[in-house]
Amino acid sequence: MKLYYSPGACSMGIHIILEELGKPYELSLVALKDGAQHKPDFLAVNPKSKVPALDRGDGKVLTEFPVIAWWLAKANPAAALIPADLEGEARCLELLDYVCGTIHPQAFTRQFRPGNYTLREEDFPKSVELGKANADKYFATLEKGWAGGTYLLPSGYSVADAALFFVEYWATRRSGLTLPPHLAAHLAAMLARPAVQRALTQEGLAL
Template identity: 65%
Template structure:
């Protein structure tokens, strides 16, 4: 397998899951800061021009979209314990992942980091950032109040939901410099202690 990634992007969560599987894989850097996602070479890999993308090798064509990749890794590596085994537990994991990737990611962070995507007028960009930061506070508060698990997102233990939550927590703390609510802060610190997370951060040249 080959993971197409950008350091510190949402692909970090998939990188963590690959490390959790213990299976061999390659990394292929996509220089998103300089538009590498739009290069002909990468568009040939993923026409959506975003990361992550996972080349499955002999298993088939490239797989895209965070939830799809994470669900595949969980199903293909049951021994790694990346998802609950019962249908409702798996649905809860996907429920959390979908909220994080579909709501928290774009409206709390993409809006902060790329305000031009949400407002065509440059003079409106500060307002877009302000809205994004308010969204982040609201979304994290909701996650805090509806926390189902103990250390991990779900009562069943570590899952794909934790890898998804980790990358937005990482952005909030390390890129934006904001604090997390108590339960999410404890989760973030627990994630930083996982060997798979430490390896992924080191390989991407990111601070723990």
């Protein structure tokens, strides 16, 4: 398998899942800051111009974080990275979608790329402010509905935790936000996991 990633991007969540699996894989750097996602070489891999993308090693490529996470979990059942029961799997997918489809774009892309949301440069600070307010609101929603213990789901650690981690990491390392209690404890637990530490070190990121 080969993961197309950019250091510190949402692809770090997939990187963590690959480390949790403990199977051989390669990393292929896509330097988003240099616009590598728009270059012909990467467009041939993923015409959507974004990471993560996963070459499964069978001549096929998967894109979109929730799908890659789900496929890795289902293809490696011994790792127990997704609940085995239908209800648990549905809740896991629900959380993946909320993180990747709502929290990521509406809270953090608004902060990091305000030009995606307004063409007027003078409005960029308002976009950043709204992004931070959204992050607080979405994290409060997760906090209120927290159903697990240390991890998101009552069944324990899953691919949903790898997704939540990347927005928690952005919140605390890049946005200066304070996480509510369950999420703060979750971040600490994630940072203590060897797979997370290995992935962050490989990407040159602070623990």
